[in-house]
Amino acid sequence: MSGYVIGVDLGTGGPKVALATTGGRVLGHEFEPTPVHFLPGGGAEQDPDDWWRAISTALQRLLARDLAPLGEIRAICMSSQWGGIVPVDASGRHLHNAVIWMDGRGAGYSKELAGSGLTVPGVGYNAFKLREWIKKTGGVPTLTGKDPVGQIAFLKHERPEVYRAAAHLLDVPEYLTMRMTGRPVAAHDTIVLRWCTDNRSTKGRGGVAYDDRLIRMAGLDPAKLPELVPPGSIVGPILPGVADELGLDKGVQVVTGTGDTTAAAVGAGAVLDGQGHLYIGTSAWLSCHVPYKKTDILTGVASMPSVVPGKYWVATIQDVAGKGIDWLINNVFIPGDVFETGERDHGTPEEVLERLNRLAETSPPGSNGVVFTPWLNGERTPVDDRNVRGGWFNISLTTTRADLVRSTFEGIALNARWLNESVEKFTGKPFGHLNFIGGGAKSTLWCQAMADILDREIRQVADPVLANVRGAALIASVALGELTWEEIPDQVEIARVFTPDPANRAVYDKAFATFRALYKNNRSLYARING
Numbered sequence: 001m002s003g004y005v006i007g008v009d010l011g012t013g014g015p016k017v018a019l020a021t022t023g024g025r026v027l028g029h030e031f032e033p034t035p036v037h038f039l040p041g042g043g044a045e046q047d048p049d050d051w052w053r054a055i056s057t058a059l060q061r062l063l064a065r066d067l068a069p070l071g072e073i074r075a076i077c078m079s080s081q082w083g084g085i086v087p088v089d090a091s092g093r094h095l096h097n098a099v100i101w102m103d104g105r106g107a108g109y110s111k112e113l114a115g116s117g118l119t120v121p122g123v124g125y126n127a128f129k130l131r132e133w134i135k136k137t138g139g140v141p142t143l144t145g146k147d148p149v150g151q152i153a154f155l156k157h158e159r160p161e162v163y164r165a166a167a168h169l170l171d172v173p174e175y176l177t178m179r180m181t182g183r184p185v186a187a188h189d190t191i192v193l194r195w196c197t198d199n200r201s202t203k204g205r206g207g208v209a210y211d212d213r214l215i216r217m218a219g220l221d222p223a224k225l226p227e228l229v230p231p232g233s234i235v236g237p238i239l240p241g242v243a244d245e246l247g248l249d250k251g252v253q254v255v256t257g258t259g260d261t262t263a264a265a266v267g268a269g270a271v272l273d274g275q276g277h278l279y280i281g282t283s284a285w286l287s288c289h290v291p292y293k294k295t296d297i298l299t300g301v302a303s304m305p306s307v308v309p310g311k312y313w314v315a316t317i318q319d320v321a322g323k324g325i326d327w328l329i330n331n332v333f334i335p336g337d338v339f340e341t342g343e344r345d346h347g348t349p350e351e352v353l354e355r356l357n358r359l360a361e362t363s364p365p366g367s368n369g370v371v372f373t374p375w376l377n378g379e380r381t382p383v384d385d386r387n388v389r390g391g392w393f394n395i396s397l398t399t400t401r402a403d404l405v406r407s408t409f410e411g412i413a414l415n416a417r418w419l420n421e422s423v424e425k426f427t428g429k430p431f432g433h434l435n436f437i438g439g440g441a442k443s444t445l446w447c448q449a450m451a452d453i454l455d456r457e458i459r460q461v462a463d464p465v466l467a468n469v470r471g472a473a474l475i476a477s478v479a480l481g482e483l484t485w486e487e488i489p490d491q492v493e494i495a496r497v498f499t500p501d502p503a504n505r506a507v508y509d510k511a512f513a514t515f516r517a518l519y520k521n522n523r524s525l526y527a528r529i530n531g
Contacts, residue, residue, distance in 0.1 A: 007020055007079065012101075077258070099154065106149075107150060110145045113219050173257030187229055199304065273289050289306060366511055376389065451498040462492075
């Protein structure tokens, strides 16, 4: 294997940029934060210029470390958050802030598009449209508005001048690819959430393609849709001006961008059929690859075209995971109270997580009966419910801060168990183990809690926060022909294995039953309060 590649992972909180060998060994990485703007009515936006400045800053800082000869860097691949929309002009200049995956302002329009007419009881979708979407795409636009169909409809109706001026409406990975190359392209895996492609085959000429009827059903303008290209393929060389701006050689090749979920699977080493991985970052997901297209409309689990040729990945998302820990730190605890310092800055994220772990460890498994529900921004899978909200249940005068902290970790794990049940039902086979990645996988307490609560072996991937950016680098290596997909699992190191503790089985089964009942018994109340 020869040369080096750059992997970029633009998360909601900012980009990680890594330099790796074409064998997937990360030599160094940098991170730069970006803000999120939360707006009335469920809005969530980010400025694409903030993304670009952060990527450029992190990349130049990385290159300044002289970890590899500049002329031997051969390719760059952008992984990023997705399920959002960036309206751009013909040159790729954005015309409005990016409307990101958390934005639900298009919910009313999504319901008009997908739910009018004869609806299916209990799900709210038009029966005929639902059948057509499921048959061809494997999924359906969410009624919460938190996907490009709802977001595009929001722009069309409430930002009409932006919509009219847009030459292309791109998802985040596509925007980054266009900014690098000048080409407005979408890969088979990133186009999925516009629900306008026939995904019944991912192979050959009869593979993923735009479908005129689906385009009309989703309310899209075909002229604003990007060209479709194979995932994991080379789009072209980097633009000379962009190479100069970023400090890269002009011969660097740009590989089609991909969503963070698919890059994470690659970076977790879970690319073969049935190999599962669990991600806990700002959000959470649990996924694996399968050789077929399938949909479970009741839980919102579906298999979508993957970056791996001929494969589908099981698509799931839970809205709030690690973001719940951020909320706990920023809104519940008082400086100097729990964090051993009187300053507003509690320390680095690693230091804060370690302090929380130490505090949580003083509460027993089950948090003395306290149950936390992490639905702080609604939920997506296995229930598509924008109205549900989180909180602590069963607090008493004997409840301690340690109980509150541990129950927050455990509540996110209970939500992951709920998700795991749906995924295993979908695939028809329990996971023997799950590769655990994301910031949450750095916590040994969380790793053990996941093993105990899910009753599955948890394999902590080495450098778990680098999984997405490692995945982007590995995709670039495959596009260059330096690796095959089958070789990827052997390139990913497992740091530690956590096995379920039978002593905790009963307490966590009881907690999970309570967790499920909290949603079932209160969903109508949430709808009345927040609908």
